[in-house]
Structures are given as structure tokens and as C-alpha cells.
Amino acid sequence: MKKIIIYTGLLAGLVTMVLFTSCKEEIDPVVEDLEFNRAFSPVGVEAIISNTTTVTLTWSSVKNADHYLVELYDGATASGTLIHSAEVPASEESQVGYSYVMPAGDTQFSARIKAISSLSGVEESKWTIVAFKTDPENLFQGYDTYMSAMNACIVQWEPGVTATSLLLVSGATETPYNLTSEDLALGGKQITGLANGIYEIRLMNGNFVRGRTNVVIEVMCCWAPVKISRLRWMLFRQEE
Known part of the structure; x- marks a missing residue:
């Protein structure tokens, strides 16, 4: 009886070892680095x-x-x-x-x-x-734009900013005035030859608007300049 029990125990042990070895061989090794054929897209942008x-x-x-x-x-x-x-x-x-x-x-x-x-x-x-x-901006804010002479005005904005032109809008008419590097450094430009009327002036950077202001050009019987600014003085000196 003891021999039968011993043989049975040995047989069970051998079967267990065979099964364990077989299962162990079928388990894939631990993958430490997964390989992908495409980089991950940035997240948390x-x-x-x-x-x-x-x-x-x-x-x-x-x-x-x-x-x-x-x-x-x-x-x-x-x-x-x-x-x-x-x-x-x-x-x-x-x-x-x-x-x-x-x-x-x-x-x-x-x-x-x-x-x-x-x-x-x-x-x-x-x-x-x-x-x-982007946040709202108006680069004309804090700077004066005004009629400086008959059919002329001085437009002023923040000096040194990036811009390409002034666009004067009167009704359905839009007239661009290109800005030079001197205009941008000075932060101002004198525009002449304007017909009487109310104009909206836009400071443009390509197709983008960086500021809006208005000016009125009108006939005055006894016109006299109402403002004398450093910009106006410099513009007049450049014309001499």
C-alpha cells in the first residue's frame, strides 16, 4: 500500500514538473521597450x-x-x-x-x-x-490724429511697431498710403490732398488691422493750426 502511495506521489510530481516546464516555455519574455513606427503626437498643448x-x-x-x-x-x-x-x-x-x-x-x-x-x-x-x-489692441490710442492744414492731416501712432500702411476709408472709397521705415520709427505720417469729409483711418499690417481712428477734413475760412507737435514740426522740416 505504501509503495502504491509513493509511486502515485512520484507520478503526480513528475506530471506537475512537466506541466510547469511546458507553461514556462510558453510565457513570452517581459517587453521592456515597445517599438512604434510613428512618433507620438505632442500632448498638453x-x-x-x-x-x-x-x-x-x-x-x-x-x-x-x-x-x-x-x-x-x-x-x-x-x-x-x-x-x-x-x-x-x-x-x-x-x-x-x-x-x-x-x-x-x-x-x-x-x-x-x-x-x-x-x-x-x-x-x-x-x-x-x-x-x-490675441488680445484687443488699438495702436492709435494715446496719440493724436488731426487736420494739420487745408486738405491735410497728421496721423500718429505708437512708434516702432510693425505696420505696412495707413488705409483711409470714406464711404465706399478705400485709399492706402504705404509707410516707410522713417514713418514707423517716428510713429506718424502727414497725408495731403484729401477731399473734405469724415475719414476712418486704419493702421494696417498686411491684411491685419492694428488700430482705428477718425479725422474730419473740412473747409475753414480762417484756418489756423490748432496743435503744434514735435511730429508736425519734424514733418514740415523734412519738406523744406
Whole structure:
């Protein structure tokens, strides 16, 4: 009876060892590094506005990224006009950031970002898109625009800003006046040859409006200048 029990125990032990060995051989080794054929898209993307028109984009670092492509667009869907593009180096920090001064305030823009992998054979990631709107601005605020002579006016705005032209609007008529580097540095321009009327003046940066103001041009029997400014004096000196 004891021999039968012993033989039975030995047999059960052998079967258990065989099953354990068989199961052990079928278990896959632990995978420490998963391999992907495409880089991960940036996540945690945020757009923060400062100084009215400066946008700072931030996002979480992507593992094994060599650099990132950043594109900025007019409009909220990254399908409008491309305004700016840049390559941003990868960072060892947990967050990556990029700042750019947008062309105008109070305007809807968007950005899209993708990661370019440092690993051979790994495709670039898909785009991540974020929409943002710059803060309202009026670069004429705090500066005078006024009739300076018969059929003429002086327009003043914040010196040193980026702009391309003044657009004078009277009814359905729109007349552009290009700005020189001297105009921009001075922050002002004298416009002559204006017909009598009420004008809306827009400070333009390409197609973007950076400020609006108004001026009235009218006939005065005994006209005399009501303001003498440093700008007007400099403009008159340039004409001499």
C-alpha cells in the first residue's frame, strides 16, 4: 500500500514538473521597450497670450524626439494662410516652449505642432492643433490724429511697431498710403490732398488691422493750426 502511495506521489510530481516546464516555455519574455513606427503626437498643448500679440506655445516633451515642427496660421482651424513656421529643438525638460509675436491683436489664429523622431525608420507624428485669439489692441490710442492744414492731416501712432500702411476709408472709397521705415520709427505720417469729409483711418499690417481712428477734413475760412507737435514740426522740416 505504501509503495502504491509513493509511486502515485512520484507520478503526480513528475506530471506537475512537466506541466510547469511546458507553461514556462510558453510565457513570452517581459517587453521592456515597445517599438512604434510613428512618433507620438505632442500632448498638453497650450497657447498663452502676453503683451497683446505675443503667443507662447507649450507642450509635453515627446520621447525620442529630435525636434518639433511648429506652424502658425490665420484662422482657428490651421487651414488659413500660413503666417510663420519654425523648427524647435527637443528638450530634456518635461515641457517644450516656443514664442512668436503675431501680426495683430483681437484676431483669431491657430498653431499646429508635430514631433520628428530621432530614431531611424520612425515616421513623424501626426499634427496637434490649438486655436487662440490675441488680445484687443488699438495702436492709435494715446496719440493724436488731426487736420494739420487745408486738405491735410497728421496721423500718429505708437512708434516702432510693425505696420505696412495707413488705409483711409470714406464711404465706399478705400485709399492706402504705404509707410516707410522713417514713418514707423517716428510713429506718424502727414497725408495731403484729401477731399473734405469724415475719414476712418486704419493702421494696417498686411491684411491685419492694428488700430482705428477718425479725422474730419473740412473747409475753414480762417484756418489756423490748432496743435503744434514735435511730429508736425519734424514733418514740415523734412519738406523744406
